[in-house]
Amino acid sequence: MESGDKVWEVFIQKKAGLPFKHAGSVHGYDKKMALQNARDLYTRRGEGRELWVVEASNIVAVPLDEADAFFDPADDKIYRHPTFYNIPDSVGHM
Amino acid sequence: MDKFEAAFNELIEKELKIEPRDWMPEKYREHLIRQVSQHAHSEVIGMQPEGNWLLRAPSLRSKQVLLAKIQDEAGHGLYLYSVAETLGISRQEMVQQLHEGKAKYSSIFNYPTLTWADMGAVGWLVDGAAITNQVSLQRTSYGPYSRGMVRICKEESFHQRQGYEIMMQMAFGTPEQKEMAQDALNRFWFPALMMFGPHDKDSAHSSQAMKWKIKIESNDHLRQKFIDHTVKQIEYLGLKSPDPNMKWNEATGHYDHSPFNWDEFWNVVNGNGPCNQERLDHHKKVHNDNKWVREAAAAYALKTETQVA
Numbered sequence: 260m261e262s263g264d265k266v267w268e269v270f271i272q273k274k275a276g277l278p279f280k281h282a283g284s285v286h287g288y289d290k291k292m293a294l295q296n297a298r299d300l301y302t303r304r305g306e307g308r309e310l311w312v313v314e315a316s317n318i319v320a321v322p323l324d325e326a327d328a329f330f331d332p333a334d335d336k337i338y339r340h341p342t343f344y345n346i347p348d349s350v351g352h353m
Numbered sequence: 354m355d356k357f358e359a360a361f362n363e364l365i366e367k368e369l370k371i372e373p374r375d376w377m378p379e380k381y382r383e384h385l386i387r388q389v390s391q392h393a394h395s396e397v398i399g400m401q402p403e404g405n406w407l408l409r410a411p412s413l414r415s416k417q418v419l420l421a422k423i424q425d426e427a428g429h430g431l432y433l434y435s436v437a438e439t440l441g442i443s444r445q446e447m448v449q450q451l452h453e454g455k456a457k458y459s460s461i462f463n464y465p466t467l468t469w470a471d472m473g474a475v476g477w478l479v480d481g482a483a484i485t486n487q488v489s490l491q492r493t494s495y496g497p498y499s500r501g502m503v504r505i506c507k508e509e510s511f512h513q514r515q516g517y518e519i520m521m522q523m524a525f526g527t528p529e530q531k532e533m534a535q536d537a538l539n540r541f542w543f544p545a546l547m548m549f550g551p552h553d554k555d556s557a558h559s560s561q562a563m564k565w566k567i568k569i570e571s572n573d574h575l576r577q578k579f580i581d582h583t584v585k586q587i588e589y590l591g592l593k594s595p596d597p598n599m600k601w602n603e604a605t606g607h608y609d610h611s612p613f614n615w616d617e618f619w620n621v622v623n624g625n626g627p628c629n630q631e632r633l634d635h636h637k638k639v640h641n642d643n644k645w646v647r648e649a650a651a652a653y654a655l656k657t658e659t660q661v662a
Contacts, residue, residue, distance in 0.1 A: 263651025264445075266438065283501070284435045286444065288647075289654035300428050304508070323357075323374050 265314055267293040269301055272309035279311055287312070365566055370496035373439035381565050384558065385495055386440050387456075388567065390447045393433035394458035398632050400426045402466040402475065411469060418515055419472065425508050432501040439497045452637055459483075460618065461548050463626030464540070470523045470530070474537035476516015477586070478545040484509045485579045486549065494566040517586065524590040535592050542595040546610070547618045549576035580608050 267287055270279040282301045287293030293312040302310065321329050337343050346353050354362075357376035364371055371377055400423050407423065410416035434444045450456035461479050466472065484506065491502040523534035550556055550572040562568040570578075580599075587594055598611040620626070 263654055264647070266435075283432060283497070283504075284438065285431070288650035289658050292650065292654075300431055303424070303428065320374065323376065 263288050265293070265316075267297070267312040268315050268318060269297040270311040270313070271301060271307040273307055275308065279309070282306075284315060285312065365494055368492075368494075368566065370499060371494055372496045380561070381567070382440050384562055384565070384567060385498065386437055386442050387558075388562075389433055389437040389440070389498060390442070390450065390456050391458060393430050393437060393447065394451050394456055395462065396426050396430035396433060398458045398462045398636065399479075401632055401635060402462055402464070402628075403472065405466050406469060406472050409469070410472075415519070422476070422512050422515060425512065429505050429508070432504060436495075436497045436501045448640065452633070452640070454624070454633075457622065458632075459548055460621040460626060461541075461544050463621050463628045463632060464544055465627055467540075468533045468537060470519070470533035470537035471541070473516050473519030473523055473534065474541040476512050476514075477520050478516070478538075478541050478583070479548070480509055480512040480516060481583065482545045482548045482579055484513060485575050485582075489570045489575060490568070492566075492569045498567075520590055524592055531591075534590065538587065538590075538592055539595045543613060544618075544621075546576055546580065547613055547615075549573075549579070551615070551618075577607050580610060584608055 264286055265288065266284050268284050269282045271282045272279045282297075285293060285297045285300050287296045290312065294310060297310050297312050301307065358378075361371065361376055361378070361381075364375070371381075403419060403423050403426070407416065407419055410419050434447060437447060438444060447456060451458070466475065487502050487506050487509065491499055491506060493499045493502065520534055520538075523530045523537075525531075550559075553559060553571045553573045556572055559568060559571060563571065584594070584599070596611050599608055602609045621629070624630075
């Protein structure tokens, strides 16, 4: 990549109360430019009220070959779900 | 077959999406990089024929609208470069490949835009054909490409309507304006239809791309869909069909068309169209002229960003 040019991941909040959502990425040399470029690229039609940019190299992800083992502990704990428990209909909605 | 390949095949089979960090066959990655970079370059080079009319737009309104449209094209190019970057190629490499003639862009942009009616024909037919293709690509198997297409399709529909509005103004205007509208239609019709690519039986890359669900519908299928859809729009304008053999075929349920001039198509793809040299030279010139901006931005970032505690 050209010296100083960085890739930033862009997250947009559409309305207050909604979670930030990943929109894509943008190039920029510094934080301010990354924000302005993200605004021009992803919010030309009022798609956002808030923007985050994060340098792509700062995102930490689970390595692909570890993903199965990493998420495995969640698979066998059915007692974490409400349907695991039998509650009589007569007690009403619970 | 290892478990990663099996997982890939299962995702394709179930019409789920492949994401950047998933395992994928090298050929799948290469195909996508080629297709997406071609798509990105097309958006960016496509700004040139429209930019040609920016300073000569007939009203402030049409100038504003055209400027917004060109801005969108730049945005679409950037979305697509981002998509390709998730596959492990940098934007700089892609631009370099374009400059070296190793990467292509849609040959439609190698035709000149001679009159204001061409701005109508480009929006209506060229963007129209592109939309037909892009609507289908919303369902492509590569996640980031699919999401980019959804975003692009939302924005493109304004482009086609903007083009058709110009066609209406010209076709319903003075006899000279109507003649310009007819001329623009005549010149752009066949090149726009050839944008869908070679016939299915001659398309080298298509069949594997369909198996991987990178492409969902074939070139001929999409082209026919576009023709069938556009005929009544030509009629509404009161213009003559540019193809004397275009007529409704009761048996097939589609409009027939003349054979295409593929020699012309390949001639333009291979660099010999009316504007190939001009388009590429302009891109290179602007890229080089702006070098100082990139250098200044890098120097400024170095000075300001390193001071953060």
